[in-house]
Amino acid sequence: VQLQASGGGLVQAGDSLSLSCAASGVTFRNYVMGWFRQAPGKEREFVAGISRGGGTTYYTESVKGRFVISRNNAKFTVDLQMYGLKPEETAVYYCAASWRARNTLLDENDIDYWGQGTQVTVSS
Secondary structure: OEEEEEOOEEEEOOOOEEEEEEEEOOOHHHOEEEEEEEOOOOOOEEEEEEOOOOOOEEEOHHHOOOEEEEEEOOOOEEEEEEOOOOHHHOEEEEEEEEOOOOOOOOOHHHOOEEOOOEEEEEEO
16 A cells, blocks of 8 residues: 655745545545645644535534645545645644545544655745
């Protein structure tokens, strides 16, 4: 099983960036997918989740209205579009897959597979 994240980079405050995660080795449609992030010196936190069919999403409060999570079950991908990025959102972003999750607000304890992480740096 592999989750391959891509799309990170260095942007300025207010810019947009899109992350993508490609899954292999799993029956993708059976998994709730999500994105987490870990800033320097901080614990990893949930950012966004999307249901197995893609019809339900959930966002942490700080990103609501600025981030959009989507998935393509035919291509086995989950994307995170980020708008209006802030310097405090500098972090390593991880995609995650959960077979057991019952909703789209994901807990780390529910995660079965993690991507390798992609660095997002937002300069002020």
